[in-house]
Amino acid sequence: MLALLAITPLMRYAVARYAAPAEVGSRSGCDACGSPISLDRPWPALGPIARCHGCGTRVGAPSGTVELAAVAALAALLLTRPPAAELAAAAWWLAFAIPLVFVDLAVHRLPDRLTWPAAAGTWLLLGVAALTGAGAAPWWRATAAGLGLALFFAVTTLLLGARGFGIGDAKLAVSAGALLGWYGWSLLVVGLLLALVLSGLVALALLISGRARWSSHLPFGPYLVLGTLGALLLVW
Incomplete structure (x- = not known):
């Protein structure tokens, strides 16, 4: 690690x-x-x-800041010690999720050159975990969860436009949803709720302080990453 x-x-x-x-x-x-x-x-x-x-x-x-985020992620992995194959999948995801957080905070975008490798590598490493003992069921569930969460985000974008999630969020949701879905549908819901609550609290604080308006667009990627990691810490 x-x-x-x-x-x-x-x-x-x-x-x-x-x-x-x-x-x-x-x-x-x-x-x-x-x-x-x-x-x-x-x-x-x-x-x-x-x-x-x-x-x-x-x-x-x-x-x-990047180094501090990497140290915090490393500490979480070392303290919780998930199984080796799942650890590899989480480490791969974090290697892309950390820079995605900083990019989204800076320019409100999640580039394909980071979201797609995160999704592909996470999915493949979870496949290795399935082949080395976990079985096919959690891998199929992870696949369905990643695609389902991404579809949910994409639909909000189509229906709500700028008021919904961005397409970049939908692409990041493929890998985040797969990691959460590996451990069960309930953890997928927990991770999404954590992300929504965190983003809501920050948005409320920004509104009260006058640093944002109701029409302001706030990046959701950092909260999706934090919500995913927070939910995973509950099961590791």
């Missing part, structure tokens, strides 16, 4: 690259001076201090 910490530069790279407006798509350099940001020259931009090597401007997520 120390690999989760070892890949924090990759997580930072994902945040720096994809935390850009939809019309830009992705960035390859510092916004201030244009110095390239790449994996063959990762420091200091992709390290904990997260500063451009050319001008010193902050790049991507605030200093130390």
